[in-house]
Amino acid sequence: MLELDFTTRNVLLGASLLGVVGGVMGCYAFLRRQSLLGDALAHAALPGVCLGFLLTSSKEPLPLFVGALAAGLAGALAILAIVRWSRLKEDTAIGMVLSVFFGVGIVLLTHIQKLPLGNQSGLDKFLFGQAATLMPRDLEVMSLLAAFVLGTVALFYKELKILCFDRDYGASLGFPMRWLEILLTLLLVTVVVVGLQTVGVILIVATLVMPAAAARQWTSRLGPMLFLAAVFGAASGAGGALLSARIAQLPTGPVIVLLASAVLVVSLLVAPGRGIVWSWLQHRSLVRRILRENLLRDLWKVGEASRDWSVRVPWAELQGMRGLSAREARRVGAWLYRDALVEPREEGLRLTSGGELAARALVRKHRLWELYLTRQLELAADHVHRDADAMEHTLSEEAVEILDEKLGRPRFDPHGQPIPRPETPLDELAGSTA
Amino acid sequence: MIQLEPTVVILLVGSTVAASCALVGTFLVLRKMALLGDAISHAVLPGIVIAFLISGDRSTLPMVLGAAALGVLTVFLVEMGTRTKRLREDASIGVVFPALFAIGVILIAKYAGQIDLDLDCVLYGEIAYTPWDVLFFDGQNLGPKALWINVTILFLDLVFVLLVYKELKITTFDPELSAALGISPVLVHYALMSMLSVTVVGAFESVGAILVVAMLVVPPATAYLLTDQLSRMLLLSVVFGVGSALGGYYFARWLDASIAGAMATVAGLLFATVFLASPRHGLVAKLLRHRRLSLGMSEQLLLLHLDRETESSTLDTVRRRFSWRESYLGRIVRRLQGRGWIAVSDDGGVRLTADGSAAIERTGQDSLRHVVS
Structure with missing residues (x-):
C-alpha cells in the first residue's frame, strides 16, 4: 500500500x-x-x-x-x-x-x-x-x-x-x-x-x-x-x-x-443480460438463426417438390426464394455448412441427412401451427402462413408435441401438404407428397 | 449613446432575462419538462468553457453557439438514455447533467489561468458588474454588453413564441392532434429546446446556472395557478418574472447580498403568496370551497334524515348517526334554523318544518336519499 x-x-x-x-x-x-x-x-x-x-x-x-x-x-x-x-x-x-x-x-x-x-x-x-x-x-x-x-x-x-x-x-x-x-x-x-x-x-x-x-x-x-x-x-x-x-x-x-x-x-x-452490447449480440444471433432456418426450409421444400431431398439446389434459385443477395445467401450457406447441415455441390447446396432432419422439424412446426390456427382459431387458410413463418423459429419441441397431440396427430396441413414426422423414412415421405 | 445609470442597467438586464425565461419557461412547465430546463442550465457550462478556450475571449457568438450545442446535446443524451429502456427519464436526467456539469467544472479548474470565468459567477452570475462590461464598436461605447445580448435574446424568444404560437400550443396540449395536422412534435420540441439553450446562456452570465431554473420555472408556475389561458399565462409569467427581478434587486441591496439569489427568493415569495391566495387554484380558496361543499352536503343529509325519521330525531341521535363533531352539528343546525327549515325543541328534539319539506321538494335532491337510509 x-x-x-x-x-x-x-x-x-x-x-x-x-x-x-x-x-x-x-x-x-x-x-x-x-x-x-x-x-x-x-x-x-x-x-x-x-x-x-x-x-x-x-x-x-x-x-x-x-x-x-x-x-x-x-x-x-x-x-x-x-x-x-x-x-x-x-x-x-x-x-x-x-x-x-x-x-x-x-x-x-x-x-x-x-x-x-x-x-x-x-x-x-x-x-x-x-x-x-x-x-x-x-x-x-x-x-x-x-x-x-x-x-x-x-x-x-x-x-x-x-x-x-x-x-x-x-x-x-x-x-x-x-x-x-x-x-x-x-x-x-x-x-x-x-x-x-x-x-x-x-x-x-x-x-x-x-x-x-x-x-x-x-x-x-x-x-x-x-x-x-x-x-x-x-x-x-x-x-x-x-x-x-x-x-x-x-x-x-x-x-x-x-x-x-x-x-x-x-x-x-x-x-450480462441487460447490457446494450449483450442484447445486441442476442438480437444478432436471433437474426442469424432465422436466416439459417429459412434457408434450410427452402432447401427442404425444393426437395419436397422434386421428391428427392438430396437434390442440388442452385444458388440462383435459393437467392430468388427470399430475395437474398448472392453474398447473403453464401454467408448463410457457410454457417449451415459449418454445422454439417448442407454440403456445397456444383454451384449450389444440397441437404445432408442431418440437415434434412433439422429442416423437416421446421416444416413440421410451420405446418402444425398453420393447422392449429385454422382449426382452433378458425382463421382462413390463406391468412396463416405469415404467422406460421414467425412461429416456426420459436416453437419448442415440447410445444410441438402438445400441438401434435391436441390436433390428433394430423397428417396434412390446411393446404393439403403433408406434415412430416421425424421418424418417417424418406421414401415414404416422397410417396405421400401430393 | 445615452449613458444609463448602473442601477437602471441592472434592472433592465434583470427584467429582460426574467422576461425571456418566463416566455420559454411557460412551455417547460406546461410540458412537464421543468427538470429538463434544470438539466440544460447546468449542462451548458462545458459548452461555454469550450467556447472560451477556442475563441480565447468572451465573444458572445461562440459562447451562444457552444451553449446551444450542449443544450441540444443534453436533450439528445437524456432521450438516448431513456430510449435504451434501461433508465427512466428522471434517472437519465440525473445522470446526464451532473456528468456534463462536472466536465465544465474540471475544465474551469484546469484552465483557470486562461479563463476569465470563475465558479462563483457560474452560480451567482455577475449581474452587478454588467453596467461596466461595455460593448465597443468602431471606438464608440455602445453601452453594456449584457443588455445588448439579453435584449436580442428576448427579441428572439418573442419572435419565436409569436411565430410558432399555434404549433407550440397544439404540440403542448395535444401532441397526437398536432401529428395528425402535420405539425411535427419532435421538430417543435427541438426548436423549443434550442431556444431554451440560447435563453439559458444569456441568463447564465447574469444570474448563474441554478437561478436560471428559478427564472424558468417559478414565474410560469405562479401564473399557472391564476389562469387557464395560454396567452394570459405567458403575460402573467412575464409580469411575475420582471416583478421578481425588480423586487430582487432592491431586496439584495437591502441585505447586501447576491442579486440573483434575491431574485429567486422574491420569485419564491410571489409563488407562495399565489399558492395560498389564488382565487381559483389557491390553497385558501380550495379549503374554503371544500368546506362550503361539505357544509352544503351535510345540510342536505340532515334534511333528508329528518324527512325520514320524523318523530324520533334528537340532536344527539343525529350527531351519532353522522359522527359529526358537536360544533359542526351546531353550525349546520343554526344555518338551517336561520332559514326556518328545521325546528329544535328544548329537550333537543329536531324536526322538519313545513318550509323544510317544501325545500326538499324544491331542490329535488332526492338523489341523496340513499345515503341517509
Missing part, C-alpha cells in the same frame, strides 16, 4: 463513505423514480447550512449538519405540499424548490460573506465541495450519519423493499407507508449532508443516481443491487480522491462524478 498523507487519507475515507451511503440510498431513489428528489434536497440544504452558521457563528460540523437536515426536510415537505395542494406537477415542484431554496441559500451565503465575522470563509465549499478541507472531526460526524443510514436501512429492509415495489400491497398489509416515505426522505437528506463537503450540493445527485443505475444493470434483486451500488460508489469515491490527490488542479467532486459515469456507461453496455 502506498503511503498516504493526512489530507489524502481523510479525503479517501470521506469519499468512500459517501460512495457507500450514496450508492445504497440512491438505489431507493432510483427504484422509486425519484432520482431528482435527491438533487432538490441537496440544493435545499444550502440555506440550512447558512442558517446553522448564522445562528451559531461557528463552523462546527454539527450545527451546519442539523441546519442542512432541517432545510432539506423543509424542501421535501414543500414539494409534497405543492404537488398535493396545487395543480402543478412534481417536476415543476422539484424545479421550484430546488432553485428557490438555493436562491435563498445564495442570498444568505453572500450576506454572510460580507458580515464582519472572522471565520466565514469556506462556507462556499459546500457548493462544489472541497474535499481537501475534510478534518477528522468532519469524518466522525459523517461516519455517525452513515452508520445511522445503513443501520436504518438494515432494520427496515423489508418495509422499504415493499415501499419500492408495491406500495399499495404494503399499505394493505398494514405497514405505515407514509411514515416509511418520510423515513426514506430523511435518510436521503442525511446522505446529502454526508456529501456536502466532499462533492458539494450541486453534484450530489450524481453520487446517488449513477452507482444505483449502474448496479441495476447487473442484477434484478434488491439486496445485490444495494451491495453493488455501494461498491461502485465507494470505488468511484476512492478513485476520485486518489486521482485528484495525484493531479494538480483536479477538483475531487467532479472527478468522482466522472468516474461514476464511466462505471455507469460500462454497465449499460456490457452488463
